[in-house]
Amino acid sequence: MHRIPEPELMTDPEQARAYAAADFSEAHDHFIDQFRAHFPDFAGTGVVLDLGCGPADISIRFARAYPDCHVLGIDGARAMLDEGARAVTAACLQARIQLQQGYLPGLALPAGDYSAVISNSPLHHMCQPMFFWQTVLKVLPVGQPLCVMDLVRPEDTAAVDRLVAHHAADAPAVLRHDFRHSLLAAYRPEEIDRQLHTAGLAHLSAERISDRHWLVAGAR
Template identity: 30%
Template sequence: MTLARTLEPETMDAFDEAVAYLEMNHAEVNRVFADDLFAGGPTGPRVIDLGCGPATLAIEVASRDEALEVIAVDLSTEMLGLAKQEIDFAGMLDRIMLHQADAKTMAGYEDAIADTVISNSLIHHLEQAAEAIKTSMRLTKPGGRVFIRDLMRPDSESAVESLVQLHAGEETEIAQQLLRQSLHAALTLEEIGQVIEQCGMSAACVQATSDRHWTIDWTRP
């Protein structure tokens, strides 16, 4: 029997959880995300990162191309505070702009303003994933890309625990629990395929890309 989806809070507003998330080792995940993003086709010059968290992915992406301008968006005040520090430490305050906004709607933002919309690990926080996906599509210019990666829910508790030990076994208990909760909240490959078809994408635009991730790579006609 497939493991039922268990939602977690949409935003990470507790300071200790935000810090615990920042202190997790995201370097390899961010590196692979950026590798796959740039290998898939044109990316800039304007990139919007929805659900940017502490901006470590935005920093990794911006570091690959000095011509990129990244708008990093998050709803959590705590995350944005950490993100500002990280961007400052990286010397990228002039290239990565932080915006506080709801990634599900991006109310007040015009259509077709981004060459690429990216997101990593936002979708599993949302009860209705279609909202953020439709918004990503709306923000993207014709010929631009939507590149979204998120966790993929395993089919059993034992599979969840195996992934937690494999990928966070050397992390803190808090970090392990964050990953455990996120895996429970994630969509399966079949579920996200159904969602993107409802949004007007082909299900072929989403693929399993690791033992725990699926990835959407869609180009706006």
């Protein structure tokens, strides 16, 4: 099944509110657990860059998991960042989580090295995913942790239907719609491996970690 691109930004406030209100704890806790497992010696200090932070749920979970770090969350959609700002305030983490609007390419980031780059589900929105990997190479020092999780494109539409029915049967219509289109827009692990090779990150690879997710985790 060929990849079917979807819009790169989630700009609709209703859509952003639905994502902010949804319970993604299973997948997002799994992301944090994967980071811990792959980087047991991570000091948990410095500034961690969350690329494509959306409504900041991963940023908040990461900041709680590593209470000595600061997180800079970047997203292109103002509607998502508005929801993220409310969530950060509700979590009382304004002193440790900063959110910034930005786009790839040409992302203007504050000067300074980052102790890690984390990212959940940015690439299926991108028609030119090399911009993402090039940004990682630009901002992340050699040897520092990189942890990226995203969706896997199923083999056929029947598999898409099964995943939507299993994971989003009770979700609002907007989330079911977006989940379906995100699966159709997702990259497969072998496609991510080719991207990594082209970017000069061939020592990394995409690992299938669930029925719908791959993970790239390793030192830059």
